[in-house]
Amino acid sequence: MNSKQLQYFLITAKAGSIAAAARELDIAQPAISQQLANLEREMGAPLFHRSFKGVSLTEAGDIFAKHARKLVDDINAAKAELRYLTDERESTVKVGMLPSIGNVLSMSLIAEAELTKGKLKLDISTGPSYSVRGWLEKNEIDIAITYEQDIDPAIMVCQPLIEEYMYLVVGANEASAVYQSLKDRNSIAFWELSEFALLSPGERDALGKLIQDYEKQTGVALNYTGGYSGQLMTAFRQLLQSESAMILPSSAIFHLEESGLVKALKIEQPEMKRQVYLATSRSVTLSDSNLKMQDVIRRVAAQEQALNHWRGRLHHGRLTVACA
Numbered sequence: 001m002n003s004k005q006l007q008y009f010l011i012t013a014k015a016g017s018i019a020a021a022a023r024e025l026d027i028a029q030p031a032i033s034q035q036l037a038n039l040e041r042e043m044g045a046p047l048f049h050r051s052f053k054g055v056s057l058t059e060a061g062d063i064f065a066k067h068a069r070k071l072v073d074d075i076n077a078a079k080a081e082l083r084y085l086t087d088e089r090e091s092t093v094k095v096g097m098l099p100s101i102g103n104v105l106s107m108s109l110i111a112e113a114e115l116t117k118g119k120l121k122l123d124i125s126t127g128p129s130y131s132v133r134g135w136l137e138k139n140e141i142d143i144a145i146t147y148e149q150d151i152d153p154a155i156m157v158c159q160p161l162i163e164e165y166m167y168l169v170v171g172a173n174e175a176s177a178v179y180q181s182l183k184d185r186n187s188i189a190f191w192e193l194s195e196f197a198l199l200s201p202g203e204r205d206a207l208g209k210l211i212q213d214y215e216k217q218t219g220v221a222l223n224y225t226g227g228y229s230g231q232l233m234t235a236f237r238q239l240l241q242s243e244s245a246m247i248l249p250s251s252a253i254f255h256l257e258e259s260g261l262v263k264a265l266k267i268e269q270p271e272m273k274r275q276v277y278l279a280t281s282r283s284v285t286l287s288d289s290n291l292k293m294q295d296v297i298r299r300v301a302a303q304e305q306a307l308n309h310w311r312g313r314l315h316h317g318r319l320t321v322a323c324a
Contacts (some may be wrong), residue, residue: 003075005039006068009047013065020115028157061205064245068238091289092121095297096141096205098192101276104310105145108300113293120292129206136281145297148275149209156279159294160195161301164249164312166210166272167264168193171240178243180251182263189269190218197225209275211247218270236262247272254309266311273312 005263012021012032024031040047047061057065097105105122113122125132125141129150136144137155144156151158168188170178182188199224201210215222232252237242239262247267256262278294280286304310 001039001042003072005035006072006075009039010065010072012036012048012055013057013061016056020054057177059148075130091287091295092123093143093287093289093292094125094141095143095145096125096127096135097145098129098132098133098147099126100103100249101145104254104301104304105253107298108304109296112296112300116292116296119286120289120296124294126206128201130204136279139281139284142280142281142284142287143293143297144277146277146279147210148277149206149207149213151170151277151279154280157282158277160315161276161278161298162305162309162310162312162313162314163273163275164251166247166249166267167253168196168267168275169239169248169253169264170196170245171242172261172263176243177243179263182265185265187268188265190214190267191220191269193245193247194220194222196223197243198222199238199246200224200246200263206274207247214272249274249311250311251304265314268313 008021008025011024012018015024018032018036019030019160022032026033033037036048043060043064045060046058047064048055049058069106082317102124106126108150110122113120125135127135129146132141132144132150133150135141137152145161168182170182172174173179174242200208200211203212211222214220236253236256239246240249248264250257250264253262257264278297281292298316301310302314305314307311
């Protein structure tokens with residue numbers, strides 16, 4: 001007796017005829033008849049009443065059907081467990097994120113993934129928001145951690161991760177007039193930002209889109225006189241060596257704050273903030289490893305928020321929301 005015989009037996013019993021079973025299985029009738037005959041010989045009893053109208057179970061067939069269903073369920077359960085085990089051992093989850101998010105999450109994610117049962121494997125890629133969106137669209141990554149400004153509901157299923165606060169960041173340079181004017185403050189009104197030469201990544205990037213949205217909401221035009229290089233690390237050097245300022249989340253600069261290299265003022269009136277989402281592709285069925293990695297990401301995000309590295313309002317649980 002084998003799983004093929006069990007499958008043929010149960011489908012034939014349900015269909016009521018060998019011809020109907022053959023159509024459902026898309027195989028020839030003689031192949032099914034031969035397998036059923038072999039099964040009946042092995043069981044030592046006829047399992048079907050046969051007539052020109054079709055087939056029906058004998059008393060022995062009724063008894064065997066109960067056991068056959070349980071055997072098939074057990075086989076399927078065993079296959080599922082083995083697939084899960086294989087996923088745990090071999091699956092690598094590819095996560096794409098922006099450099100600012102990577103700054104706060106990457107090292108902790110790697111460490112946490114190593115501690116997860118089954119040695120969950122993690123492959124991190126960082127790039128601008130439009131690149132992260134493109135990677136997910138092409139299925140080059142499994143999970144995107146990105147901002148609401150670069151969400152595409154046509155290709156993404158989204159879950160909110162954190163609503164992060166935004167800050168005006170300047171270099172902590174005692175010789176800087178900008179730093180001297182701000183060193184004793186912890187917050188700043190949005191309208192005041194127009195007084196500073198800002199480095200901005202431009203409207204193609206999610207941060208640039210966010211800044212433009214706030215300009216439209218408030219009617220305040222900001223001053224983009226700083227020549228932004230497009231690279232976050234280079235921008236930090238510009239902040240430290242010039243009178244420029246930049247709008248950034250704490251995730252991007254907490255390590256520089258702790259080292260006393262930059263000063264960050266929370267932007268208020270209105271409070272400036274943005275949503276960070278976990279996004280997956282609508283075209284792909286999520287694996288167990290993908291779901292487990294999402295849990296790891298949420299756990300690490302909560303840890304970093306508790307440490308005040310990622311300042312904002314944390315979202316809890318897998319609440320799937322509209323991406324628009």
